[in-house]
Amino acid sequence: MMYDVVISGAGPAGSRCAETLARDGFKVALIERDTNWRKPCGGAVSARIMNKYYPQLRKLNPVIKNGALLFSANFQKLEYNWEGFGQDSLVVDRLEFDNLVRDVAVDAGAELFDKNLSIDFVTKNSQKIGIKTKTPSGIKEYLGKIIVIADGMSSKLAIRSGLRKHWKIENIALAKCAIIEGKTNLDEKKIYIYFRPYKGYGWVFPIDEKRVNIGCGTFEEANLKYNFNQIYDEFINSPNIKKFFSGSDYKEIWRGSYPISAKGILDKCLYKDNIMIVGDAAGFVSPISGEGIHPSIVSGQLAAETAIQALDMEEISNQTLKRYKQHPNIKKIIRNFKLKRSMVEFFYENDGKNLSTMFKLTEKDEDFRTQVINMFFFSAAPSKEFFSKIRASNV
Numbered sequence: 269m270m271y272d273v274v275i276s277g278a279g280p281a282g283s284r285c286a287e288t289l290a291r292d293g294f295k296v297a298l299i300e301r302d303t304n305w306r307k308p309c310g311g312a313v314s315a316r317i318m319n320k321y322y323p324q325l326r327k328l329n330p331v332i333k334n335g336a337l338l339f340s341a342n343f344q345k346l347e348y349n350w351e352g353f354g355q356d357s358l359v360v361d362r363l364e365f366d367n368l369v370r371d372v373a374v375d376a377g378a379e380l381f382d383k384n385l386s387i388d389f390v391t392k393n394s395q396k397i398g399i400k401t402k403t404p405s406g407i408k409e410y411l412g413k414i415i416v417i418a419d420g421m422s423s424k425l426a427i428r429s430g431l432r433k434h435w436k437i438e439n440i441a442l443a444k445c446a447i448i449e450g451k452t453n454l455d456e457k458k459i460y461i462y463f464r465p466y467k468g469y470g471w472v473f474p475i476d477e478k479r480v481n482i483g484c485g486t487f488e489e490a491n492l493k494y495n496f497n498q499i500y501d502e503f504i505n506s507p508n509i510k511k512f513f514s515g516s517d518y519k520e521i522w523r524g525s526y527p528i529s530a531k532g533i534l535d536k537c538l539y540k541d542n543i544m545i546v547g548d549a550a551g552f553v554s555p556i557s558g559e560g561i562h563p564s565i566v567s568g569q570l571a572a573e574t575a576i577q578a579l580d581m582e583e584i585s586n587q588t589l590k591r592y593k594q595h596p597n598i599k600k601i602i603r604n605f606k607l608k609r610s611m612v613e614f615f616y617e618n619d620g621k622n623l624s625t626m627f628k629l630t631e632k633d634e635d636f637r638t639q640v641i642n643m644f645f646f647s648a649a650p651s652k653e654f655f656s657k658i659r660a661s662n663v
C-alpha cells in the first residue's frame with residue numbers, strides 16, 4: 269500500500285496532520301493502535317480549538333468556561349474571570365474529542381487504520397520507506413514518501429528514528445486523572461487549579477453539569493520523591509476537594525495515568541530526511557500547565573503544510589523538511605515554552621512559598637494582579653521587579 273504520507277498515531281496531532289494533507293488531495297494513511305482508548309488528559313482547551321480548527325465540536329455542546337480559580341499550596345486563591353476578553357475555554361472528554369478529530373480527517377479523505385500498532389519502520393537500502401504494524405490479522409506494512417511520527421509520549425518510532433532518546437524520569441511529569449459522574453457543587457463554568465508544595469499540581473475541571481475531570485501529578489525530580497498514586501489519593505480526599513462532592517450520588521466512570529513531557533519542545537529533534545515528529549512525541553506541551561492539545565494540533569498542521577511543499581517540489585530531504593521547525597508559529601511556541609520553563613523553578617522554590625506570596629500580593633496590588641494575570645493567561649513575561657517584590661515579601 270503506497271501513500272504520500274504515512275502517519276503513526278491518530279491523536280490530535282496526527283489527525284490534524286492527516287486532515288490537512290487529505291484536504292489538499294494527498295493520499296494519507298493514519299495508523300492508530302486503538303480508537304477506543306481514552307487518552308488520560310484533563311481535556312481543558314482554549315475555545316480557539318472550536319472556533320478556529322474544529323467547528324464540529326459544537327455538536328458536543330461543550331460548556332464554555334468563563335474563568336479560573338487558581339490556588340497556591342496553602343490554598344491562597346487567585347480568581348480570574350475572562351468573560352468578554354476572548355479567552356474562553358472548554359473541557360472535552362478525550363474519547364469523544366479524539367474520535368471527532370479522527371472523523372474530520374476521514375471525512376477529508378484520510379484512510380484510518382484502527383487496531384494497528386506501529387512497531388517499526390519498513391527499511392530499504394537503509395532508508396525508512398514506511399511503517400510496519402501489528403494487527404489482529406498479522407503484520408502489515410504501509411509505505412509512504414514521508415513519515416510523520418504522532419504517536420505520543422510512548423512513541424517507539426521516535427526512538428527508532430534516531431531523532432530522540434527515551435525520556436528520562438526527571439524530564440517528564442507523571443499524572444493520574446479520573447472522570448467522575450454525579451451532582452457536585454462546582455461552578456461548571458470555571459476550571460480549578462491547585463498548585464502543590466512540591467513540583468506538581470492538581471486540577472478539577474467540570475466537563476458539563478454531570479461530569480468532572482479530576483487529576484493530579486508530579487514533575488521532574490518530584491517524580492522520584494513522591495508516588496503519584498498516593499499523591500492523587502491524597503488530593504482527591506483532601507477536604508478542599510471533598511467539599512465539592514458532598515452528596516453520595518457520584519461515581520468514577522473512568523481513570524487513567526500517563527506521562528507528559530516537562531521540558532518543552534525537543535527543537536533539535538523535529539525532522540530528518542523524509543521524517544517529521546509532531547505533538548507529544550516531540551514535547552509540544554506547556555512546561556507549566558501541561559497544556560498540549562492546542563500546540564500538538566498546530567504542530568500537526570504545520571508538519572502537513574511542510575510535507576505538502578516537499579511533495580509538490582518532489583524534494584523530501586531534511587533540507588525541505590526543516591521548514592517545519594523554521595515556521596514562525598513553531599518558533600513562537602518554542603519561545604513561549606522557554607519562558608514558562610524559566611518560571612517553573614521560581615514558583616516551586618521554598619515548597620511553593622513564592623506562589624502563595626504572589627497570590628497574596630494580588631489581593632492588595634491591582635498592577636501586580638494584572639501582571640500575574642498576564643503571565644498566567646496571556647503568556648506575558650513579568651518584569652525583574654515582579655520577582656524581587658515576591659522575594660522581598662516572603663517573610
Ligand SMILES: Cc1cc2nc3c(=O)[nH]c(=O)nc-3n(C[C@H](O)[C@H](O)[C@H](O)COP(=O)(O)OP(=O)(O)OC[C@H]3O[C@@H](n4cnc5c(N)ncnc54)[C@H](O)[C@@H]3O)c2cc1C
Nearest residue numbers: 277279280281301309310311312386419420547548560561
Ligand atoms: C494526565 C494528563 C493530563 C493532561 N491535561 C491536559 C489538558 O487539560 N489540556 C491540554 O491541552 N493538554 C493536556 N495534556 C496533554 C495532552 O494530552 C497532549 O499534549 C495531547 O494529547 C498530545 O496529542 P498527540 O496527538 O501528540 O498525542 P496523543 O494524544 O498521545 O495521541 C497519540 C495517539 O497515538 C496512538 N498510538 C500510540 N502509540 C501507537 C503505536 N505504537 N501505534 C499506533 N498508534 C499509537 C494513541 O493511541 C493515540 O491515539 C495532558 C496530558 C496528561 C498525560
